[in-house]
Amino acid sequence: MFSSFTCCDGREEVIQAWYMDDSEEDQRLPHHKDPKEFLSLDKLAELGVLSWRLDADNYETDEDLKKIRESRGYSYMDFCEVCPEKLPNYEVKVKSFFEEHLHTDEEIRYCVAGSGYFDVRDRNEAWIRVWVKKGGMIVLPAGIYHRFTVDSDNYIKAMRLFVGEPVWTPYNRPHDHLPARKEYIDNFVKVNEGGVIDASA
Numbered sequence: 001m002f003s004s005f006t007c008c009d010g011r012e013e014v015i016q017a018w019y020m021d022d023s024e025e026d027q028r029l030p031h032h033k034d035p036k037e038f039l040s041l042d043k044l045a046e047l048g049v050l051s052w053r054l055d056a057d058n059y060e061t062d063e064d065l066k067k068i069r070e071s072r073g074y075s076y077m078d079f080c081e082v083c084p085e086k087l088p089n090y091e092v093k094v095k096s097f098f099e100e101h102l103h104t105d106e107e108i109r110y111c112v113a114g115s116g117y118f119d120v121r122d123r124n125e126a127w128i129r130v131w132v133k134k135g136g137m138i139v140l141p142a143g144i145y146h147r148f149t150v151d152s153d154n155y156i157k158a159m160r161l162f163v164g165e166p167v168w169t170p171y172n173r174p175h176d177h178l179p180a181r182k183e184y185i186d187n188f189v190k191v192n193e194g195g196v197i198d199a200s201a
Helices: 041-046 063-072 090-097 179-193
Strands: 015-019 050-053 076-082 107-121 127-133 136-140 146-150 156-162
Touching: 015 041, 041 050, 063 136, 076 090, 090 146, 127 136
Parallel strands: none
Antiparallel strands: 015 127, 050 136, 076 156, 107 127, 107 136, 107 146, 107 156
């Protein structure tokens, strides 16, 4: 589905992914390994993370965005700006977003301005940093452990999409008993590895 969107050229200009180092430095830094270890967006898709490049300057009339929303049932839409000027208790909020958690529904974010990092776990529990810039849209599947932070520019404006009425509840790790987590393991971990891992490790 959506091969014309998900495989289009140019996604790597607005979405990049790499394995993170283990440094405890500021979460807003890139945290590349040495040497750097990048991942393709196709590898991200094997973890259930979908991505598109869209026209952020014309999101109100973008036919590609409209088709994605109609096909995937994204009926709800709003915007979230994360920056010191717009978000009360900014530093506290940014730290809370960085707590590892999952949701029982997809997390859909379309960056229309600025940039930020969405970190996800791979099948071996290593952190992958996904840098989303203006024009990049990603879908994190229900049940994937992840976290978010702004980068060193301290600004992102993202469109949030949802199927039906939005539910933003984060379930901080561990919440491996939730059906959404079990479905994620079945659909993306066991299927792609051909084996079983300890999801609570």
